[in-house]
Amino acid sequence: MKFSKIKSFIRVLLLFFSVGISSQTLPEVKPKSGLVPQIPLYPYGRQQSNPHDRQSASPYNNGQHNPYRLNELSDIQKRNAAMIYEDMRHYQRIQMEMQRQSNIRMLIERSFPSQADIHNTSAYQHAFNEIEGMLKGEQPMNLGRVVFLVENAYYEDSLIYDAYRKAIQAKAQLCNDKIKEGKYDRNNNVVKNMMLFSILTDTMKIRTGGRTLINYPLKYDLDDYQSRISFDSHFVTKLMRTGVGQCQSMPLYYLVLAEELGAEAYWSTSPKHSFVKIKDENEAWYNLELTCGAVLTDAHYMNSSYIKVEALQSRTYLEPLDKVNTIARMLIELAAGYYDKYGMDDFYLKCANTAAQYLANDLDALLCKAAYETRLTLILANLLQASNPEALKAKSPEAYKHFEAMHDLYKQIDDLGYEELQEGVYAQWLRHIAKLKEESEKRDKSIFLPLPRD
Template sequence: MQMISEDIAYFEEAERRRLTLSHLIYKGFPSWEGEPGTECFFEAYKELSAMLSDSIPLNLERAVFLIENAYLGNTMKYSDFQNEIGERVQYCQWRLNDLKLDSDDELAKNMAIFSLLTDTLSINQPGSEKTIVHYPLKYNLDDYDSQRDYTSHFVSSMLHSNMGQCYSMPLLYLVMAERMGAEAYLSYAPKHMFIKIKNDKGAWHNLELTCRSVLSDYHYMNGSYIKSEAIRNELYLAPVSKKETVAMLMAQLGRYYRVKYGYDSFIIKCAEQSERYAPNNIDAKIIEADYQTKLTMEIARLMNARTPEMLKEMSPDAYRHYVRMHQLYKEIDDSGYEEMPIEIYRNWLKHVAGLKEKEKSDSQLRLRKMVK
């Protein structure tokens, strides 16, 4: 009887293994749908997709809120988030009023935002004798990669702590610019995000919020892992449109889902939707490549396929995942993307921070004098 029971258990386990393998090959990782909180992500995806397809107006403020609120299980209040943004926008408007600057002037609006986020300011409240002291954002050197607290890079977290990173700082800037009707753009460097604006003559300037400086493209090219192919393909240093920025947030939604639950097809759904509207955003392709790598490795493990040749011989359908994985990595390599070693990134952060004391260029002074 014991032998029969062992045989039954063996065949049941073999059948479970076969079904699991079949699902992985033809459908991917099992869905987490039904787990508490997954509906928050699906709702956010639906609204972001509506923005990207122009079914509803693009709203960066709303998009940022949607992905952070999804991760937090819809526990945030949009009205509270709006009020936090609105308070800072009001300070910028009061600042323009203090300096008697045109509230419709593009550069004045941009530099009012930049000044608010990077300087200690005393702002007069209109209609009263009250003066408000506003302090600049601080760079979170202790958790710049959100390893201690994953939500430390959220804009909502920064609004409460006044500490942010190269992800949350530019997003807050753009949300405020959206409110004020100021023209500003996101831009990328390896492992980094910053703001691009134009001056009155149409020349581009880079606003580096992490070190409160105005930098040239040269500083990013000199201190980062940037290949010429990446410049040609507009992976880095190019201005990113509002729709492309929302598409980037769609990819982030997929990443947040993976962090909270694990791998399933929703991640691919987000990545593909992101890449559709922001083809130059390499992050979406990296997310998809990561998914395909995990899937291929799990399939190979269950099949005990030690080499690609064994995998191909055992199951051509399984082998297609291996092919897709390498196709994605080739596309990533061909784009000019190169992974920056973490130590190089840390050194680059120190380099940029040092520019805060050294950089006193004429272009910076011309930009800043309007709001000083």
């Protein structure tokens, strides 16, 4: 789901820095921001493909000899050309070493360089400011607006908010029309939630605006449910445009519509997955599984989602997230999109740190910060030519502090009971849930809770 790219990256790096690192050589890491520019080793650069240009630009050109054609040079000219070439190579090595030392100092003192001056990063800063304003209570919290801000920033401020709002309102109106048509209690929270769930997961006819429409259910994205092909495959706006989504976009879309309807619903998570929680008048909780249109209990997730005891004790998973927590978690989404487009810098870290201030459970914020410290540690180790932690500490105690910070973050993550699911486990779980739904429908044709009528 949402953080599959970041989580997979962290897991690979965590394995790399586990037992046995002292016997390994650190791979070269090239940050997106281009920390280590490559200096050409040829005096005129290979990009100059026209031999004429090189000849006319040469200080040795007297109209008779090309200094690059060594077979036409005298012995003295050959020695001079070789000396000049070696001098230039020496100069370039000095320049590269100076650049390396400069990069090391910059990373230790100021961390990754800011990308704030890059075109369109301002959309991310604007989104952050507005979301932070909601969390601080400076403006009303609006999840629908937050989802738009996060995705619009990734699309470089190209989405139209009015069109987005009208689409949300139209879908919510269908739900209200169906409630009215069935003569259900329009003020009942269970009614609003179950009708919304029905509209998103079932095919039905709806009488609205003097005509009858056929409503079709959402489809699950079997091709790119982990956002590996396209980063935006988990976006709500992509789901609204195509009718195809996955275990992040479907619950978020539901919550945005519930907000529009005035229904009480909550976001919740299990490993590599998210879903919607609602409760009835008796305070009993139900999990709305939009990926397969089933209503499940917590036991299904505990038995099939590989949730560790530590995760249950720390309340890492299966907990209902209120609106503050949901909006704070969207800052992690903002950071993920920013990283995909621009790499890591102070903005990425600011999103994680701000989210952590408001999250009851800061697992996602810790994962972001661990990714940041891991990338920083590996780049420093590469620049310092340190093949193991001991060498890193000997060459730069300041750089070694980032290695220690990285491991401290991973310890906090492990203490919360986090464990990355193996490839294929999530797909297996989805098949299991689909089978449970099938068996349930054979026993009882309705998967919905009893709906109070007017």
